[in-house]
Amino acid sequence: MFTKLLGSVLLILFLNEVTLAPTASVTSLVPSINDNGVIVLPYDNKYYLRIDIEGTGREETVEEIGPDQLQVKGTFGQPFPGSKYLLVTYEAGPNGYVAKYSLSELQNQVQHLPPAALKTAAG
Structure with a gap:
């Protein structure tokens, strides 16, 4: 499930980059998506991508910094x-x-105390 969804999103983004016309902006080619743990938000001359599925997460911002030049941080x-x-x-x-x-x-591990330790702590 995760692999198919991630593959579809990345394919859409890749195809948009391959077909990027010199006068087209990133935001005009990237669709808005908010579905099943995947968020894509185009704005200004960039887009934000977030994928949260089954404990795996990815966040990145792609910005058009010049003609045919992208800056990716994530x-x-x-x-x-x-x-x-x-x-x-x-x-x-x-x-x-x-x-x-x-x-x-x-860091989110829950430590369990044995019943004897709980009885001792209660008095």
Whole structure:
């Protein structure tokens, strides 16, 4: 489900970039979408993309900074087994592509106390 939806959104965005006419702006070619964890909001000379599906998230802003020049800034997060979380922060534009990543422990773990410890704490 996630792979099909993500593939469809990325295909739409890719086709829009391939067919980008020199006089067309990014916002005139990118549709507004708000469906099943996918949000695409075009505004001014840029668009905002957010995908939240099954614990995986992606956020990015694509801005037209000049004729045929785009600036992309975003993040991608993916949980992994063993309470690990991968976060990739990226930027791409006329000066190239830079990505930084971090792998961390998930902080939202609930710790359970045994019944004996709860009885002792209650007095």
